[in-house]
Amino acid sequence: MSHDHDSADGELLVILRHAPHGSSWLREGLDAALVAAAFGQRVSLLFMGEGVMALVDGQEAGPLGQKGTAPTLRMLEMYDIDALWVEREALAARGLDEAALMLAPRCLEAPGIVELIDAHDLVLTF
Amino acid sequence: MKLHILNRSPGVSRVHEQALAAMGPDDRLLLIEDGVQGALPGLAGAFAAIPGRLFALHEDLASRGLLARCDAAVQTVDADGFVALTEESEQTLSWY
Numbered sequence: 001m002s003h004d005h006d007s008a009d010g011e012l013l014v015i016l017r018h019a020p021h022g023s024s025w026l027r028e029g030l031d032a033a034l035v036a037a038a039f040g041q042r043v044s045l046l047f048m049g050e051g052v053m054a055l056v057d058g059q060e061a062g063p064l065g066q067k068g069t070a071p072t073l074r075m076l077e078m079y080d081i082d083a084l085w086v087e088r089e090a091l092a093a094r095g096l097d098e099a100a101l102m103l104a105p106r107c108l109e110a111p112g113i114v115e116l117i118d119a120h121d122l123v124l125t126f
Numbered sequence: 127m128k129l130h131i132l133n134r135s136p137g138v139s140r141v142h143e144q145a146l147a148a149m150g151p152d153d154r155l156l157l158i159e160d161g162v163q164g165a166l167p168g169l170a171g172a173f174a175a176i177p178g179r180l181f182a183l184h185e186d187l188a189s190r191g192l193l194a195r196c197d198a199a200v201q202t203v204d205a206d207g208f209v210a211l212t213e214e215s216e217q218t219l220s221w222y
Contacts, residue, residue, distance in 0.1 A: 019135065021189050022160030050138045053163060058191035063205070068189060094137060095168030100195065 010042040010083055013120035019053035020069045021062055026054055029126030030072050037079035044083035045076070046116060047105065052090045055101040073103060085116060127152045129215035133222050135163035136172040145221040146175055156203070156211060157182040162192060170197035183208060 014033040018025035037043045047055055059070040084105035117123055130149055136142045157164050165182040173180045184204040187193045
């Protein structure tokens with residue numbers, strides 16, 4: 001199975017808007033993405049707002065041994081989820097740049113978010 | 127002196143404004159959980175009104191990969207430091 005990895009279109013777009021560790025939103029969004037990918041859907045991920053924190057390099061387990069989401073992110077490639085987008089404005093607002101991120105997502109300006117959503121049949125926000 | 131504890135990021139919530147409005151001139155603010163996102167240089171400006179009285183929990187910064195990315199205005203404390211801050215305070219107030 002092959003598809004155009006540079007294309008913005010896919011069947012499912014999962015928008016991740018929550019930071020790791022603080023709540024289970026991010027984990028649930030990633031779970032939804034992995035399930036869809038396991039069923040053969042072409043999945044794209046958009047890290048938006050506080051969700052950009054999921055991509056920060058150097059995350060660890062929580063103080064009580066909670067696993068966090070970074071190990072799950074590293075598994076995305078195994079599920080052929082390689083369409084990763086990050087909101088540039090959200091990075092800038094936090095004083096972060098692409099060098100701080102793992103997985104080399106592609107940056108998206110605000111108008112690009114509208115196009116990305118338009119290019120997917122189904123959008124789930126977490 | 128009171129210790130105010132904030133667990134929401136200024137990137138998504140405005141509850142920090144309530145915490146700051148409730149702080150006396152000697153009170154301290156400790157960022158925990160999602161609140162530690164406020165230690166990032168891009169967001170720490172929200173706490174410019176309390177120089178020298180802004181703290182963030184080491185353990186929560188570490189789990190999020192933020193230990194080396196804190197603004198210079200932020201002092202980090204570990205769990206023992208959290209206890210020490212609590213001991214030094216007449217009262218603690220949580221903002222969430």
